[in-house]
Amino acid sequence: MNGTSKPIRFIIGCLVFVLTLMILGTVVFDKYIKTSDLELTHQIIFDISAQGQDPEIFEQTLTVLQQNLNATAGVVSTTFSKEVSAQKHVFLTARLAPQVAVSQEELLSNLRQIYPNIALQSQTLTTSLITQLHKTLLVLSMTLMIFVATAIILSISLVTRTGLSMQKSVIDILRLIGSPNSFIARQFQWFTFRMSFFSSIMGMLLAFGCFVSLSLFSNVLGISINLRLMSQELIILIFCLPLSISLLALMVARIEVIRTLIRLDTRHP
């Protein structure tokens, strides 16, 4: 329709690409957390090494460690793992009160004063990182969605206004031969719908392609990305994304055209 529509197509495609990647990443990550059965944030697991220790003394040490933890503010309960691992490690799980912020490093430091061969289980460390990342991703997704919607509204308004000014002579002819504002608006809105729809499809397919490529190479990178974690609902949602964006663009274009034409009507006698 006009020179600005090509960059707008590119912008919409990029926005949808980033949004799709973000949604896919967030949801897959979310599913990963749930299926990995991680109890997020509300427990700390300590890895106590029994290597070279006298069993009786070790038992007493474990009891002291447990008592120390139970006496710590914010710790609700503690349990030992049922079996000692083959590498002679005992795992002490401390369940935390949900609303209390407990420093893992402080707890560890206190326990090390009793028994040096104690460490945070690696999964705990990962879990807390994952928790933070999960929350961050959710917030980022929401923010990105709002940003994408705003960017699309502004872009479509711009391209519609530019189109209207470039097509002024055609619009004048249409109005002279008796075209209602709704007919003129329909021409713009369907052009905008098609432009947005195909740009969104391209962006979404590109994002899917990147995601599939990532999952194929994930083992090489040492990260497991399991696309089967995506539910059917999510896939439908993702595929509805281009339609939603196109409908939003259509509405914006129509409103912009009608608004401009009404302004022209009121200026004309």
Add this chain to the structure above:
Amino acid sequence: MEGPLLLPSQRWQSVEMIRFSNVMLRYGEGYPVFRGLNFSFQAGSFYFLTGSSGVGKTSFLKLIYREIVPTSGTVTVFGRDLSTLSPAELPYFRQRMGLVFQDCRLIEHLSVLDNVCLALRITGMAPKRARIYAHELLDWVGLSTHVHEYPRALSDGQKQRVAIARAVITKPLLLLADEPTGNVDEIAAFKLMYLFEELNKMGTTVLLATHNRAIVNEFAYPELMLERGQLQLITGGHLHAF
């Protein structure tokens, strides 16, 4: 040719097609273009609107299709005072008339067929049906072999015929033509005039603004002459004042 009839409300139907009542038109603070213009125009008639360049022929037509409004007085078309026309009603009012301009005003990126179809599509007709009517009409104006060409590939006379086809495809009650022969040679001008004559015989009221004396003299239709802001009727060589 059968074609669609627009569906006006009863208020549009009137034997008196146009009435100017004490119309005065002035642009800004300048000298009035028209002063105290009074006349009426019956359905089914054919008038030439003549006058020297700049006398106000185009302004006269603009008052009728309501691109401008008079400074004072009333213009009534199809029985409706145009000052009471709302912006929402204006497109439907204009659909009842056909407009032909000196510069044709075709849409360059649409083919000849699509330009003609446009007048029907804006009334809500389906594109397929509109194309059937457009084909028939383009055949009538002698452009059936040019339907898929674009305006830039046509001569001025051919473009004007496309413009006429677009103007009449909706079977308007009134056809306003502003210097339709201005950009064409004498032979093409006469061909266009025969088309206008045919349309008038089919019942369309025609008001044709021109400064081409050869055309006016050849076709013995009443002449509305604009001079010094006043309108004079000339029929059979006789002058009648309004």
